[in-house]
Amino acid sequence: MPAVTDLPAPAHAPPRWERWQPWVSTLVRLGLAAVALVAGFAKIGDLPGSVRAVRAYELLPETLAVLVGNALPMVEIVVGLLLLAGLFTRAAAVVFGLLMVVFVAGIISAWARGLAIDCGCFGGGGQVAPGETAYLEDTLRDLLFVAGAVFLVRWPRTRASLDRALALTD
Amino acid sequence: MATQVRPTKAQRRDEARIMAERMRAEQERKNKRQRTIVIGSVVAVLAVLAVLVAVILGEEGRSPLEEVELSPQGSTATGAIPVGPQGIAGTAEGAADDAVVVSVYSDYLCGYCALFEELNADTMAEMREAGDIVVEYHTIAIYSDSPLDMQLAASAALIADRAPEQFLDFHHALMAYQPTIMEQQSISHEEIAGIARDVGVGTDVVTQLESGEYVDGEGGYAPWVVAATDKASQDLGRLATPTILIDGEMLDTQFNWQEEGWLDGAVEAARG
Numbered sequence A: 001m002p003a004v005t006d007l008p009a010p011a012h013a014p015p016r017w018e019r020w021q022p023w024v025s026t027l028v029r030l031g032l033a034a035v036a037l038v039a040g041f042a043k044i045g046d047l048p049g050s051v052r053a054v055r056a057y058e059l060l061p062e063t064l065a066v067l068v069g070n071a072l073p074m075v076e077i078v079v080g081l082l083l084l085a086g087l088f089t090r091a092a093a094v095v096f097g098l099l100m101v102v103f104v105a106g107i108i109s110a111w112a113r114g115l116a117i118d119c120g121c122f123g124g125g126g127q128v129a130p131g132e133t134a135y136l137e138d139t140l141r142d143l144l145f146v147a148g149a150v151f152l153v154r155w156p157r158t159r160a161s162l163d164r165a166l167a168l169t170d
Numbered sequence B: 001m002a003t004q005v006r007p008t009k010a011q012r013r014d015e016a017r018i019m020a021e022r023m024r025a026e027q028e029r030k031n032k033r034q035r036t037i038v039i040g041s042v043v044a045v046l047a048v049l050a051v052l053v054a055v056i057l058g059e060e061g062r063s064p065l066e067e068v069e070l071s072p073q074g075s076t077a078t079g080a081i082p083v084g085p086q087g088i089a090g091t092a093e094g095a096a097d098d099a100v101v102v103s104v105y106s107d108y109l110c111g112y113c114a115l116f117e118e119l120n121a122d123t124m125a126e127m128r129e130a131g132d133i134v135v136e137y138h139t140i141a142i143y144s145d146s147p148l149d150m151q152l153a154a155s156a157a158l159i160a161d162r163a164p165e166q167f168l169d170f171h172h173a174l175m176a177y178q179p180t181i182m183e184q185q186s187i188s189h190e191e192i193a194g195i196a197r198d199v200g201v202g203t204d205v206v207t208q209l210e211s212g213e214y215v216d217g218e219g220g221y222a223p224w225v226v227a228a229t230d231k232a233s234q235d236l237g238r239l240a241t242p243t244i245l246i247d248g249e250m251l252d253t254q255f256n257w258q259e260e261g262w263l264d265g266a267v268e269a270a271r272g
Helices: A016-044 A045-057 A063-086 A089-113 A134-154 B009-061 B111-129 B147-162 B166-178 B178-184 B191-200 B205-212 B222-236 B262-271
Strands: B081-083 B102-106 B133-139 B244-246
Touching: A016 A063, A016 A089, A016 A134, A045 A063, A045 B009, A045 B222, A063 A089, A063 B244, A089 A134, A134 B244, B081 B147, B081 B166, B102 B111, B102 B205, B102 B262, B111 B166, B111 B178, B111 B262, B133 B147, B133 B222, B133 B244, B147 B166, B147 B191, B147 B205, B147 B222, B166 B191, B191 B205, B244 B262
Parallel strands: B102 B133
Antiparallel strands: B081 B133, B102 B244
């Protein structure tokens, strides 16, 4: 009859990715945390400006625009703090990723409709408002962030995280 | 060499150890799940509270135009300062019945707005004095995180309210002063008072400007500027300056107000 005891696993070095993954994920996690926190703190001191910015997209009815405009900076800060601490990393990455997807959709929608989103000046005669040329950059940048979030959802184990310290994950 | 039929003591001990380990692992999993739920709930509650606080504080900051205590006399429900043939802020008296309303949304820190004023002030004055148009000035502060912007808009509101006859000249002079303001990235109360004095504003109002008591507190116009800017954002959607409305219709952003005769054309078209 086969013995019940487990055999010790043969000793061998873990594949490259397994060694590097936690560090890469940590970098991604901290990078996204910085993005979220900077964005949130920049907006939270100027809630009327945040509401105006949401309104400018002309996508939401007035009451929702006001609600979203006021709530968004704090949501960004909360997500940023979670990512910074490495607490519920995967969930935070999902929320962050969704936010970025929504932003991209908004930017593309505004772009397509020829709206000028930034509080910019119009020179008349078709001169480009300062905000307009940033559409492509903003879209690409936000897509990059989405990629980062997806990466983190796939590989959420990181170093120096509360998830680890509280033994919420492996 | 008979096959063993019964597990030996050693094997039974090993089995027991493995069972214990399995039970420990199971317990640890349950503990982990419970920890996650508890911590997760706490974080969720805190997050919701934080967002609620932000939303409530944000709402408190808004007050519709009707509720603002101090507004420039004659200012409109859309947060504008109307000027008619008499050239006095707050009244359109004497304008023709079919006078076209030209709304000008501007910001004192906006370069194109200063240019607009420079190029079009004379034409607009002509048409206004003839009674053909009424100009509604929306002197708003779109850079809401800039106290400088607020200061400038509040000073204009003060002049419109308490020195309405000098409003047009003051508005023009303040726009012309923009390069200096941009260079300094500030403007002192004395400087604004000086500009007001130069266009003939009376001593009372000049003194108020010098004291700096035209922005916040009693006698301050900041609440009106904030409400007017918010109203502008609601009415226009995209808030950019300068924005021109002819009888409430927004001129296309491709429209070239740097071209001569654009206003005549637009007004003619509005008259139909």
